[in-house]
Amino acid sequence: MVMARPGKISEAVVRRLPLYLRVLDELAEAGQTKLLSSQELGERAGVTPALVRKDLAWFGEFGKQGVGYDVHYLRSELRRILHLDKEIRIALVGVGSLGMALARYHRRRYLIEPDFNLHIVALFDTDPRKIGEVVDGVPISSLGELPVLVDRLGIRMAMIAVPAEAAQGVADRLAAAGVKAILNFAPVKLKVPPGVHVATADLSGELQCLAYYLDR
Amino acid sequence: MVMARPGKISEAVVRRLPLYLRVLDELAEAGQTKLLSSQELGERAGVTPALVRKDLAWFGEFGKQGVGYDVHYLRSELRRILHLDKEIRIALVGVGSLGMALARYHRRRYLIEPDFNLHIVALFDTDPRKIGEVVDGVPISSLGELPVLVDRLGIRMAMIAVPAEAAQGVADRLAAAGVKAILNFAPVKLKVPPGVHVATADLSGELQCLAYYLDR
């Protein structure tokens, strides 16, 4: 087995791995298919077969020539590569209607799907009326408790679902508390220290892009 | 003024336009800045100045050499290019907790911001208990009413916030009803007829990408 050379892998490649993983999840669930060619995987993921092979080759050799990829083996390797083979504990900051929806959705998946390892273990808000309230078994804490809870619960990832004005402040506190990856739903470009990764899910921005394609 | 040559413009370019627009919105709101260089716009949007100029040049000449871009003029031109200068009526299908959050968020922005032209005018769900319920002034309708309401209300865009299994069916019905742009929150790759644009907001996929960057 060829060793992976991480660090050099481009974001474009990483962004496709969850697509492949979803296809494998579905096939593993269905249980029919044992083997899968890059052709088939590509079709289902919406990617060319050559690109599938090239993407996977960055991380090792997972297929057999003339045969294809073993669904369960490739799935478990992708889960390992994405660090989804172990539980990842997540904090969610901002329990407004969006935050609440995100919390519920992910909590539910975590409880239902046996190996959905994204685990929201803490909720935070600044509204004193919300603090103490329990959502799907998780209490809402004040932001002051962030450092202690990140430490105690082993939180490594966070979602920010607060108003735009508050997002940078929250990001600062998350980074200070040691959170290494942030999914930001506020429409602002966050500045974070090196070593912290941010992805922005800019929902209104997506709508604005789509509007471009409307004629007139 | 040089005429735009639309159709050839890459998605990479279009995806940055909302970033520029947001910067211009903020500056216009603040009211301080009248003129802006590609340098400054780039910094605020997280893009190189050369790329800012190149992106804008696809659509025309909006700046003055030696001077820069007029904030209000460029803003209004970008709004026009993105078709955000006129109201865009949107249907939202699936009023679960995520759908509800999306509806509330966008309704509120539409009511508060004078020229936020993304207007959710109809909500749809299959749950008979929800049908008839009113969310922020918009009633929830049954999916059967989709064609009539799309037509009557002039709906051109839609958001899908239903469970993964139901998403393709909803997309088919939206396309059949004449909706031309779809923002899909379900973790599936939708197939749509030519002329219909789909963007996928795969929130769990984003988290999975982020997980890659966690060490160990």
Next chain:
DNA sequence: TAGATTGTTAATCGATTAACAATC
């Protein structure tokens, strides 16, 4: 073995950056 499909290298394509002439 013959057929199939991988892993990988080389060719192509497209997007970003650098540079600069045009011009305000």
Next chain:
DNA sequence: TAGATTGTTAATCGATTAACAATC
């Protein structure tokens, strides 16, 4: 005019595709 900054062309960079030898 001198200084600044655009719009645009050329150079670079990176990502995707095509092709094929390796091999199951």
